[in-house]
Amino acid sequence: MKPVSKYFCLPLFILLVGCNTPNQTIHDSKLKACESVCVVRVDCHQTPELTSFAQRAQELANDLAPKITKLLGEKKFPHFKIVFKQNTAWGSDGLVPAYARGHTIYLSADWLSKYPDDFEMNLAHEMTHVIQGYSAKAPSCWTEGIATYVGFKLGYTNTLNCAECSASLPHYTSGYNCAGALLLYIEAAHGSALVRQLHTKLQQGLYSDSFFAEATGKSLEQLWTDFKQTPPFTSAAAHRLELEAWLKSPGKKSVAETMARMAEFLRTQPGGAFTADAQMFLIDLANKDCLPGFAGTGPAGLAFERDDLNAPVDFPISRIIHFLKKDDRFRYHYTVVKESPQSAWKLSKSWRTNPDGRILAIVQK
Numbered sequence: 001m002k003p004v005s006k007y008f009c010l011p012l013f014i015l016l017v018g019c020n021t022p023n024q025t026i027h028d029s030k031l032k033a034c035e036s037v038c039v040v041r042v043d044c045h046q047t048p049e050l051t052s053f054a055q056r057a058q059e060l061a062n063d064l065a066p067k068i069t070k071l072l073g074e075k076k077f078p079h080f081k082i083v084f085k086q087n088t089a090w091g092s093d094g095l096v097p098a099y100a101r102g103h104t105i106y107l108s109a110d111w112l113s114k115y116p117d118d119f120e121m122n123l124a125h126e127m128t129h130v131i132q133g134y135s136a137k138a139p140s141c142w143t144e145g146i147a148t149y150v151g152f153k154l155g156y157t158n159t160l161n162c163a164e165c166s167a168s169l170p171h172y173t174s175g176y177n178c179a180g181a182l183l184l185y186i187e188a189a190h191g192s193a194l195v196r197q198l199h200t201k202l203q204q205g206l207y208s209d210s211f212f213a214e215a216t217g218k219s220l221e222q223l224w225t226d227f228k229q230t231p232p233f234t235s236a237a238a239h240r241l242e243l244e245a246w247l248k249s250p251g252k253k254s255v256a257e258t259m260a261r262m263a264e265f266l267r268t269q270p271g272g273a274f275t276a277d278a279q280m281f282l283i284d285l286a287n288k289d290c291l292p293g294f295a296g297t298g299p300a301g302l303a304f305e306r307d308d309l310n311a312p313v314d315f316p317i318s319r320i321i322h323f324l325k326k327d328d329r330f331r332y333h334y335t336v337v338k339e340s341p342q343s344a345w346k347l348s349k350s351w352r353t354n355p356d357g358r359i360l361a362i363v364q365k
């Protein structure tokens with residue numbers, strides 16, 4: 001799915017979102033390509049309340065299959081199965097909207113209840129993974145980039161799903177929308193067969209970055225440089241890459257300096273000034289030894305949910321801030337509220353979760 005893996009983090013070390021699809025898909029040799037009806041089964045026994053979604057899924061999947069097949073230059077779409085689960089967890093990414101494993105697509109009921117409009121987009125994305133069947137060597141940025149590209153070509157774009165690089169997906173190596181936008185750009189500039197050729201190379205396990213030079217006459221890095229001059233490479237993406245370059249530059253950075261640079265970055269994002277203020281309010285609490293969960297120590301890093309980078313600015317404003325602790329795999333979450341422009345931030349709730357998002361303890365309510 002898209003924006004999809006849920007977290008991206010900007011701790012002292014940068015932890016980027018992973019992929020909600022395995023690099024190595026599991027093939028079921030018993031599944032055969034189909035002529036017309038491609039969904040072999042829709043299983044919603046774990047979520048009987050989603051029967052209407054299940055019916056839609058079957059119809060939609062059969063409508064999408066020939067379109068995706070054509071876009072990628074394939075002959076037939078394989079049989080596959082759709083399973084609705086209450087929630088879908090994917091490795092260290094935690095809860096994700098959906099994922100594909102071999103010829104089975106798993107869709108999250110929890111996600112659908114929150115974001116029903118994402119349904120078609122998620123299904124198209126995961127169906128693309130079903131037909132990809134890429135070699136284990138395929139870079140995940142192209143696996144995800146092509147799945148997102150297919151969504152763009154089928155019209156699944158909206159204000160939250162744009163064909164562009166953003167603060168959360170700033171580089172083509174981030175995959176998803178940024179890689180998808182780069183592919184749209186290259187295709188427009190160098191011919192419509194490019195993505196189909198890339199798809200074939202990835203399936204054959206023959207991909208290397210030289211593919212782009214052979215197909216277009218320009219290296220991948222040159223194409224990326226050209227693309228960065230176009231509107232889909234947003235200023236938000238540029239700010240994020242500048243921050244990453246600073247974090248990776250030689251020289252030891254203090255926690256305070258790093259937090260300040262992150263706050264500076266946040267202030268360049270929509271609604272980010274309030275998010276940065278909320279963050280500094282909590283760090284101030286930590287410095288006074290008053291932040292639940294951080295007795296005697298301060299946060300070692302921050303994690304943002306993607307929505308935090310395009311946050312509302314209407315009062316009362318609330319923000320959820322996610323902190324990381326040194327040598328600690330858990331995440332510490334805080335809801336803070338600012339009732340009006342004049343009022344101070346207040347801590348309203350704090351809780352601790354596993355990396356997969358499951359709540360372990362409510363620290364303060």
Ligand SMILES: [Zn+2]
Pocket residue numbers: 001019020021125129143144147
């Ligand atoms: Zn994916």
